[in-house]
Amino acid sequence: MDILSTAVLLFLIMDPLGNMPIFISVLKHVPEERRTRVLIRELLIALLILLVFLFVGDNMLTLLSLEQEAVSIAGGVILFLIALKMIFPPARGGGIMGDTPDGEPFIVPMATPLIAGPSILATLILLGNQHPGQETQLIAAVLLAWFVSSAILVFSNRIMKLLGTRGVFAIERLMGMILIMLSVQMLINGITSYIH
Numbered sequence: 001m002d003i004l005s006t007a008v009l010l011f012l013i014m015d016p017l018g019n020m021p022i023f024i025s026v027l028k029h030v031p032e033e034r035r036t037r038v039l040i041r042e043l044l045i046a047l048l049i050l051l052v053f054l055f056v057g058d059n060m061l062t063l064l065s066l067e068q069e070a071v072s073i074a075g076g077v078i079l080f081l082i083a084l085k086m087i088f089p090p091a092r093g094g095g096i097m098g099d100t101p102d103g104e105p106f107i108v109p110m111a112t113p114l115i116a117g118p119s120i121l122a123t124l125i126l127l128g129n130q131h132p133g134q135e136t137q138l139i140a141a142v143l144l145a146w147f148v149s150s151a152i153l154v155f156s157n158r159i160m161k162l163l164g165t166r167g168v169f170a171i172e173r174l175m176g177m178i179l180i181m182l183s184v185q186m187l188i189n190g191i192t193s194y195i196h
Helices: 003-014 016-027 032-063 068-087 110-115 118-130 135-154 156-195
Strands: none
Touching (some): 003 118, 003 135, 068 156
């Protein structure tokens, strides 16, 4: 397993560039001096959720009597739908997750589902199942993807000013196209594995 390619996959699923406008919107009601602290807290909670799913995901499959192929196909479908929304966002605001509640966020919607969402959790279960005994590499990939995503989100105000709204939308659409290709590959792998 290649740590870098796995980290890139996880980074694309986390979609920090696409989440930047949502994070900025959710945090606008939080006092400016608390924003960074709240953001870091939410990012750490998301990391904890990701690592828990990485370690207990395989046991969840066994407990629920799910086959690896089912997780691969379901993960591919979820990724495909999220990627479609990245390329063709809803007409109303709120981005991928829809409208967000006012006030200081706690766990929802920032830690989960924006960072530790269903698609990345399904992907982690699948990766853990496909690469038994390679937990160290998987943890390294999760930490790398999380660190880069966190850095982008912590500096989201500056990045938005630098790239502009159009620049962020263009990058998000490009990431959506890459994610669609990855989701189709997951679907193909799951279906092929099931047929065999």
